[in-house]
Amino acid sequence: MSDLTEIRWHARAGQGAVTAAKLVAETALYEDRFMQAMPEYGPERTGAPLKAFTRISDEPIEVCNNIEHPGIVVVLDETLLSSTDVLEGIEPDGAVIVNSTETPEAMRKILKAPKGVTVATVDASGIALDTIKRDIPNTPIVGALVKVRPIVGRDSVDGQLLKTFGKKFAQEMIDANLESVTRAYEEVLIDG
Amino acid sequence: MATQTTVSETGNAFVATAYRQVAPEALFAYPITPQTTIVEEFARYVANGKVKTEFVTVESEHSAMSACIGSAAAGARTMTATSSQGLALMWEELPIAAGLRLPIVMANANRAIGAPINIHCDHSDVMGARDSGWIIMFAENAQEAYDHTIMAIRIAEENSLPVMPALDGFITTHSISRGETMDDKTVTKFVGVRKPQHSMLDSKNPIMVGGFSTLGNTYMNIKKALREAIDASLPSIKNIGDEWGKLTGRSFDHVEGYGMEDAEEAILVLGSAAGNVRAVTRKLRAEGRKVGMVKLRTYRPFPAAELADMLKGCKAIAVLDRSDSYGAPAGPLALDTMAALYKAGVDVALRPYIFGLGGADVKLVHIERVYNDLADLSDGGLNPGLTYLGI
Secondary structure (H helix, E strand, O other), rough: OOOOOEEEEEEEEEOOOHHHHHHHHHHHHOOOEEEEEEEEEOOOOOOEEEEEEEEEEOOOOOOOOOOOOOOOOEEHHHHHHHHHOOOOOOOOOOEEEEEEEHHHHHHHHHOOOOOOOEEEEEHHHHHHHHHHOOOOOHHHHHHHHHHHOOOOOHHHHHHHHHHHHOOOOOOOHHHHHHHHHHHHHHHEEEOO | OOEEEEEEHHHHHHHHHHHHHHHHEEEEEEEOOOHHHHHHHHHHEEEEOOOOOEEEOOOOOOHHHHHHHHHHHHOOEEEEOOHHHHHOOOOHHHHHHHHOOOOOOOEEEEEEOOOOOOOOOHHHHOOOOOOOOOOEEEEEHHHHHHHHHHHHHHHHHHOOOOOOEEEEOOOOOOEEEEEEOHHHHHHHHHHHHOOOOOOOOOOOOOOOOOOOOOOOOHHHHHHHHHHHHHHHHHHHHHHHHHHHHHHHHOOOEEEEEEOOOOOOOOEEOOOOOOHHHHHHHHHHHHHHOOOOEEHHHOEEOHHHHHHHHHHHOOOEEEEEEEEOOOOOOOOOHHHHHHHHHHHOOOOOOOEEEEEHHHHOOOOOHHHHHHHHHHHHOOOOOOOOEEOOOOO
């Protein structure tokens, strides 16, 4: 399974990390690929740090252990950086995407990220407040993710969002989510 | 014509879909992590009119199994689901369901048993029920959990025995994966309608259920009949698995191996860890190592002859148990395997391991270490006996 992509998500409970992990996984299925999305369950209380995992592959995925060496790390809440080593085990040529207003160069220093690791920042919370009108950065950050590492197609994300939201939400809400993805895709800053 | 749909769902959602399609006449349940979402989802199907089931939220697992026994004895197709301490609370009634030969189906989300309190996966709960007369099946993933659940109702009703399709808590119940669900009509036809031989509600042919049997040999005769029934269910389970496999294109065997045609060292395991073991086996075989892996889908009745046959060519085998039988020479799966090999006259070095208790992560390096241990054993190294893996 050389094409296996492994993503680890860091967030606080309530920020929608599991939903984001699911969105990426379901987008992979939308492209007729194989996927796996799993949260790491601990005490369930809003604000508690949590991790979630996504695997994507062109072949059936048989492993089900925790991801130790992610190729991609996504951080939905930068206040976690003081207490969590978000880069733990990251691949030497991996990428980290942080929801932050810092520049990627400044973030590289904060993270003490090695040279080979790509560092990207995007104000996903700001974009969410502008578009969805709530600080739920999970949907926009997927837009940034597929810009940094095109693990699934940009159009497939929209396609899957339409499929997920299509039946249950007002057009206004769907448009806001789609716009948040587009803006994050365009506004994400990448170093490396 | 059988039509399948590719979906991405949690393991519990796959199981809940199977429950809806099986459409039991009655379901009695009490919530417990990580089983809860099976019943939650099923309750939604009931509320939305997607399935016509008498759904009762009872006040404990003890009540759930009591109600299931009454309902199944009355002749209704009856299901429930549970996990961990919930299954433990049912202990009193599990042998009653089997002793009365009631075809109840109960999915179990495999979870540790306290103390300490732990909500994560191991097989301590199921192993506590292994001697109760229930048929027990272990799923590697959500797809197998779905398939086993649908097969289970047929197995239960054809053999007049309760069946427990078990799936690993959180690892399988809560992770989202890709799989296929069958169209409703095909499942309806496959599972048919329960036609009970006897029913408590048949007033023209009155029967008594749950009577005394303390004099003479009747108690022992009834228990012998239970032993014969569960032994005899082995070919029936296989036939039902084959029939379902013809519709789905997914084959079924009690014992499934990978690389076993020439394996000198092999690992035997139950449940989701089989995927991790297979991935490591695949990697080592690509490097030229003669290794193989075996998993059981049917655990009770124990497919002893088939297992011994698959393992007979090995020099050394490891049995990975996700629960311990404290004070016994090894974990339950290892003990069963030793008995199966002894019975078949197969003399092979066997090293028992305990792994993954309370959700401890099964790292691929741990599995590779087991294969290295086995290589040493093959070369005539000492067998250090029961080993807790990874700590």
